[in-house]
Amino acid sequence: MDYLLLQVLNGVQLGLLMFLLAAGLTLTFGIMDLVNLAHGSLYMMGAYIAWTLIGWTDSFVLGAILTLPATFLLGIVVEAVVMRRLYARDHLDQVLATFGLILFFNELVRVIWGPAGKSISVPQFLSHTVDILPGVPYPAYRFAIIAVGAVVAVLLAWLVARTRVGMLIRAGASNRRMIAALGVNIELLFSLVFGLGAVFAALAGLMAAPLTSVKIGMGDDILILAFVIIVIGGIGSIKGAFVAAMVVGQIDIVGRAFLPDFLKTFMSNAAASSAAPAISQVLVYVVMAGVLIWRPTGLFGQRT
């Protein structure tokens, strides 16, 4: 029972981390109709910038907080230099240009920070474990990720449902021409939304860094997973991204924690231990394909 609880918690934590990354992606996608493959690069830049700032300030919290405005600025610059010119283009041009940006950022990081990876230590005050049940410890830092992810989710829900910007975001996701007709300063709105997306990506990168490692191309690995999430959820839908991220988080954990034992009930041990990781690796793709065949615009996507 406590084992099950532990694994559910692991799934929640993983899902919230993925949600941080997917939220920015679905925002820029939904409101600007922009396929941004370089979102993973912003995740990487967030982690590297945090590494530098944490080194300077000698404090995880301070460095992390300073990273957010820094990546907001980076996002604004990237938007102004490249992205702005891509909104009116078709998805293919966007894929091509942002693919180019990935190559650029990966090499840029190598020039600035060198080829070897970096590591950010878990901050001292979070490096212990907390007993969720007597005798069942859980790392405090993972609780911190859950907390940050939950705060961002609530913040975004409030932003989208209750504020003027949120209204425009919702309007933009369903009808782009309408917001232009409302006389809104579209350019400013787009800059802000892109900057916000960059901040979320960077937040995901810096929160993940103490658990993973800061390395070149770290964003490329999970970019596809983030895309899978927003596609399952329905592009432009924050709610969809949240639900899909939680689902993907649980699927991932189930595939790793329970599938091998499940397969062993009717397969040989050797066959099960080699089939399980293969199946769990493709499980999310199968789910995505299934969702799209059932609902071609995702769970919460706009019907056309």
Add this chain to the structure above:
Amino acid sequence: MMAAFRTPRGLATVAILLVLAVLPLLTQAFDQRYLLSIGTRIVIWAIAAVSLNMILGYGGLVSFGHAVFFGIGGYAVGILDAHGVSSGWIQWPVGVAMAALWAALVGALSLRTRGVYFIMITLAFAQLLYYVGVGLEAYGADDGLNISRSRFAGLIDMRDKASFYWLCFVLLCGTLWFCSRFANARFGFVIRGAKSNDLRMTALGFPVFRYRLAAFTISGAFGGLAGILLANEGAYISPAMMSWVKSGDLIVIVVLGGMGTLFGPLYGTIAFFVLEESLPPVLNLVQKGWGEYWQIVFGPMLVLIALYARGGIDSLFGRRHG
């Protein structure tokens, strides 16, 4: 036909095809064996690019999983070879048929979606096969498999670089010929019409979905052919053949060359390989050691192409008539 020679585009195309036709003689004369290897890879990749162009360029369907057909063709050759079936007469038709079958299946499921959803679902299916390849322990898993080249007893020795090159070249010409027929037939007309407005084509009474599915299947079959050739070129197969980065490369090549044009994919492939081979040495000339950072130049070049060179290389020859 003759009129084509009078335009710069026609002249350039004829010149490129001529050089490609006699490439083995040139590389032999100048003792540049390595250039023939690059040439072979260019010709094979061009076949794949032309096949992707059928759906991406003419049909406007951004398939982000085309490299999977490299894998299907390659693994058909490799798996049959591992079981002692080395005859190309069996390997090749099986490879093409498997690729077409997979394309038909994926197409039937994914052509219902649009835009980004289509991009993602084609990617998902490609990833699916990629991980299956990684899990195929009997065939080397991610280490890949060294294979022996297909045998066409008495007809052609695949180990001879020049004959293999010519075989690839002939197949490229065949693919181009097929593609030109495809684009100009009623079939291609429907596909292209549906790209700009599929509601209208449907209203005109064309079963757009079925046309698209057929195009997707044909495109996959030619992709499989390229995979078969690629496996024979390297005498090696691995899941890396179908990684999503390869699919991305193919898209870059088609856009670079000029989407929806007959020879665009060929120009694109040549440009892509030439850039890849020449950027590092050129940068090294500027400053020793910079060559390794060539992607910092290549990346922004892609951005610029996407932003300012919409028609790709083909448009450098001026606007198309008709």
Add this chain to the structure above:
Amino acid sequence: MKIRLFGPTTIMALALGLPAMAQSPIKIGFVSTFSGPQAAIGEDMRRSAELAKEHLGGKMGGKPFEIVYEDDTFKPDVGKQKSEKLVQQDKVNFVTGYIWSNVLLASLKTVTDEGDTILVSANAGPSQIAGELCNKNFFSTSWNNDQTPMAMGEYLQKKGVKSLYLMAPNYAAGKDMMAGVKRTFKGEIKGEDYTKWPDQLDFSAELAKIRAAKPEGIFIFYPGAHGVQFLTQYAASGLKGQVPLYQVFSIDAITLPQQKDLALGILGAQEWVNDLPNDANKKYVADFKKKHGTYPSFYGAQSYDAIMLIASAAEALKGDLSNKDKVRAEMKKANFKSVRGDFKFGNNNFPIENFYIQDTVKDAAGMLTLKTVATAVTAAVDPYASKCPMK
């Protein structure tokens, strides 16, 4: 008339040409990863190869030599393409490097069969090449994949560890590593997990399983950044101090600066450690440290040895590499001072060598480094050698 006219020029050409011929350099191709997330490994290898060149005074058997570096970008098809370029265009005498099994397998035939060029793998050691695919033109200065975990398993067996939990990424080398440790470790296997490759960023589910399985030890194979990742999550989970960790290829001089103190006290197996007490090794490690401020990794040591092995053959033949049979025969003698201590080649041209158990410690200056604590096995032969038809 013509003869008179040609005479002096011919003689001049000969006079100029002969020394030029004698001076035509020996060329060594070096295929490794110099871009992307794994570039740090390639850089360490290049530094070591350059150091070997420096120690040799830039000459082998009286001839100058040069090393041509090519980047495989961590992709098998690119590695194959670059190997082809080295053999066909640069016309190198040897090709070395190769971190990854798949890059090596893709390039093997191009170099050894079609190019009849000698390939010295400075790291990758897939079992196919040790067994049925063994090749007279192939030499290794590293190991076969199974050997290092076998050494670890043997050590744990002797130490009396009763049960293990095994973890590795789900790819070919990962499976070799698991198979390797199971060959020699006879205790209970409490569980084994293959994790996703290369995109797994989270080990929480597996660590929870380990907690539930209560093994006496955890055996891992997580090279590069994954090793950093595993160690941080292992430490954060609170398992450290409860279940000891044993590793192969997961802690090395390249990952240590990121793993920091988390790596202290975690035992691993390796065929070379930076403190091995032979003269060649002392010189190599000291000069490397003086130049780059860090300890070299085993990748570097194997690359250094690869260049030295090639030099020994060129030395014995006085720089004349025209007879391939003689070159192969000289290579096979392994007549050089290896930084791991002397070794012999087996029938499959893989080294028959010792494996050591190493621990992470701090040196006098407080820098993290690895230290030999025991010899796990001596003169180990890989388990595939008998499948190789070569004698």
